[in-house]
Every structure is written in structure tokens, then in C-alpha cells.
Amino acid sequence: MLGQKEVLDSVQQCMEVQTSAIRPYTPMKGGISSVWFDRLKISNDCPEHLESINIMCQVLTDLIDDEIKSGIKKNRILVGGFSMGGCMAMHLAYRNHQDVAGVFALSSFLNKTSAVYQALRESDGVLPELFQCHGAADELVLHSWGEETNSMLKSLGVSAKFHSFPGVYHELSKAELEKLKSWILTKLPGELERQSE
Template sequence: MAFQHIKVIYPTAPARPYTPKNGALSTVWFDRYKISNDCPEHIESIDSMCQGLTELINDEAKNGIAKNRILIGGFSMGGGMAMHLAYRFHPDLAGVFALSSFLNKNSAVYQALKSTENVLPELFQCHGTADELVLCSWGEETNKMLKSLGVSTSLHIFPNLNHELSRTEIEQLKTWIVKKLPVDVSKTNE
């Protein structure tokens, strides 16, 4: 996705031993005990990645990008990582998008939001009904829980979409991004 007035950074998850693949190296943001929303989170690996990604956000802020002009998000585990990063460590960001993503039932995100008074970043979420890896019901449950904890959310369900992206989904995401980060008129007149 390209925008004239928005810098896009695509960080890549590192290769790490991944428990669902019997410890084989996999390019994933964090480890999981299993691919399920009904087990504990591997919080050590999640928090380690949050520290590294915080450096990326802080570098952009040092370069003059206001945190309320930064959106983060991702697909699958990348969306889960973005929700942890924003709602636990950076509630002053402009927004979060999570595509085919979920949080575990007792997520540290939910625990953090129970004790916050902050205005929280808006969540744009999409999920396919035919997703067999990350069940649509897990995404719906995540959305419902975040909404109950004060997050302004939108959830877009795509019939017959598996664990993949669709053109319609990408177009809706692009529309949301441009709405969240309009051209900064004060900078166009300089």
C-alpha cells in the first residue's frame, strides 16, 4: 500500500523456535503454546517483541512524527502483536488494525485495559468466515472484549474468506488509514 503523505514501514518478524511447529524455526512475532485462544499467552516473547517495536515507534517520534499520527497493525500474528503494543504500551497512537487476528481469552491486553483511564486507539478489524487457522469466532470474541473495555472498534466480516487477504478488505483498510491520517494541511502550506 502506498500513500503520498504517509510513510509506511513493514517490519518483519524474526525467525525463532515456534512451539506449534515442534520448536522448528519460524518467522513469527512471538511464540505460542498452541494456536488457540483458550491457553495462556507466551508473555515473555510478546513483551520482548514489544520492546523492540517500541524502539521503532520511538525512532519515528524522535524524527518528528507525532504518536497520534502513527498507526500500527498487521495480519494474523502481526495484528495480535499490534494490539499488545498499542493497548499495553502505546495508548497514544492513532489506531490499530488487525486482519485475521485474535487475542487469547485471558490476554494481558484485557488486564491492562481494565485499569486504564486513557483514551484508546481505534481498532479496525477484519476476518474471514472460512478461516480455519484463526477462527472467525476468535476475532469476534476479541473485538467484543476490546469494545467492552472501552476501545472504539469496527469489525468487518468477509464470507468465504480463509486465512488470507482480499482486495475488498485492503480497500476498506486503505480508506480507514486515510481517514485516520488525513493530509496535514499545516505542512502543505510551508
Template sequence: MAAPAMQRIVVPPAGKHTASVIFLHGSGDTGQGIRTWIKQVLNQDLSFQHIRLIYPTAPARPYTPMRGSLSNVWFDRYKISNDCPEHTETIDSMCQALTGLIDDEVKNGIKKNRILLGGFSMGGGMAMHLAYRFHQDVAGVFALSSFLNKNSGVYKALKKSEGEIPELFQCHGTADELVLYSWGDETSKMLKSLGVTTTFLSFPNLYHELNKSELEKLHTWILKKLPEDL
């Protein structure tokens, strides 16, 4: 039996669809939830003339940091820390499920190098696994308030990588009390040492949240990676 199709919210482009962004929400949220939050912060949708935005919703699964309660999370964690093993089984099965979304865009005529993967918090971590381990031919990756564990499978994959690696755009608040700023900074430095072109922007006094300036900078970066004129 095929897995049920992943729920998603789609913001179509205003004009001809020539590129796509897959934006993954943080733990416990939904595709609709992150879209609404972005809209509140920007006072408008994150939208483009030529880019389709896809906000999938993670399936509900037992989440260990919430004592096994069901939550919409991309993968399980043993704890919210960069200093423990990754929950490889759930990460890998979700990479397979999300590959279906990438394949759908390719079937719609969008080349892999015209697709960006990214997200907020856990969504950014998921996007890094998806791109750097399985889809190194995408246009780029963005991670807002995100991190990778110290022994991440992403680092292992990049050590073996021989081709071109997607660029990473990272933002992190210095006052983040859930995903520590140092974890994001360490992730950026580690990826850079493995050959990833990284941009790491610090936002003073920003907690674990989205911010207007950050989203405006992300908008600019998306247009740089996926320009309208091919």
C-alpha cells in the same frame, strides 16, 4: 551489546512525510513478503501521499506450534488456540523491540498520534499488545484475521486504563480455518466491553488470507485516522 536493528522494508510517501503506518506480517512471513502479497492483491502498492509504510520482519525464533522449528514469528505460542495462556515473555520482549521502531518515527518528527499500528494474523495480535499495553497514544490499531487469547494481557491492561484508547479496525473471513472467525469476533466484543471503539467487518467465504475489498476498506480507514491536512 545493543540488539541488532530490526530488518524492515519502507514504502516512502509520494509527498511530505507527516504520518506513519507500521504493518506487521503474519507468522512465518517477512516484511517483504507481506508487502508483495498486498501488491498482488491490490495490483499496486499500499501507498499514500503523506504516509510512510514500514514493514518490519520478525526475528527467527523456535516456534512451538512448528515443533520448535525456527520461524519468523513475533512471539511464541503454546498452541494456536484462544484458550491457552499467552507466551508473555516473548510477547513482552518483542513489544520492547518494536517500541524502537515507534521511537525512530518520533525522532523523525512524527507525533505518536500520527502513527498507526497493525498487521495480518499474528501481526495484528502483536499490534494490539503493542498499542493497548504500551502505546495508548497512537492514532489507532488494525488487525486482519487476528485474535487475542481469552486471558490476554491486553484485557488486563485495558481494565486499568484511564485515558483515551486507540480505535480498532478489524476484518475477518467467515471461512478462516486457522484463526477461527469466532475468535476474532470474541476479541472484538471483549475489547468493545473494555471501552475500545471497534469496527469489525466480516468477509463471507474468505479464508486466512488478504482480500482486495478488505485492503481497500483499510486504505480508507487509514486516511480517516491519518488525514493529509493537519
């Protein structure tokens, strides 16, 4: 059994990390925060702030393009994140990059009227698989929002897995990271061996 540090190190080796932007954040009364995009409130029943989401989609698209230029095949790229990062990954993949290897979203949700759903209604191709985890005790991003997102994406043709973690709040758990690592290795077989060469 791997320790938490080893699991984190292994997962990090398989991912390219991009950080969010510094911007005013409406739920903090316009205070400056490091967030992927703005939102009107932390809720799944309000409109999305598409302007800020689209700006970050372009920043992340540039990062994907750089990876492709450096020789990484697009079908070997995973996108994902925790909380807003997972939401951002779903926007990026399902609206703009439906040919990536997969998507992971940890403690994340999409708004009920998300632009992601509209993009998927207009899509007719093969979609990247979604690996989703959520703490059942999460009081910031409700577990039910994650479940609703997963169900909606499934209804629109996404092969989606949803893993619940009892007693876990809005945080990462060792068990969750171990499941994520296993999923990454199924999507990108041989990745850890390549990293150690």
C-alpha cells in the same frame, strides 16, 4: 476503482513495515520460524507466551521511538498487522502505546486471558480505535476468535469496528485492503498527498 496493486501500494505508503523475528515456534514442534512471538498452540484458550511478546513489544517500541525522534508525531502513527502481526499490534498499542492514532488487526485474535485485557481494565484514558477484519471461512484463526476479541475490547472501552468477509480464508482480500485504505485515510488525513510531494 483501484486495482489490487494500487491498493497495496497506497496502504504500504502509509505504513512503516517491521518484520517478525526468527525463533523456535512451539506449534511447529520447536522448529525455527519467522513469527512475532511464540505460543503454546494456535488457540484462544491457552496462556500467552508473554516473555516473547514482551521482547517484541520492546523492539517495536524502539521503532516507534525512532519515528518520533525523526519528527513523526505519535498521534500520526498507526500500528497493525495480519494474523500474529495484528495480535502483536494490539499488545503494543493497548498495553504500551495507548496514544497512537489507531490499530488494525487482520485475521487476528487475542487469547481469552490476554494481558491486553488486564491492561485495559487498569486504563482510564482515551484508547486508540481498532479496525478489525476477518475472513468468515478462515480455518486457521477462527472467525469466532476475532469476533470474541472485538467484543471483549469493546466491553473494555475500545472503539472497535469488525468487518467480516464471506468466503475469505486466512488471507488478505482486495475488498479488505480497500476498507483498510479508507480507514487509514480517515485516521491520517492528507497522508497520500504528503507521500506524493
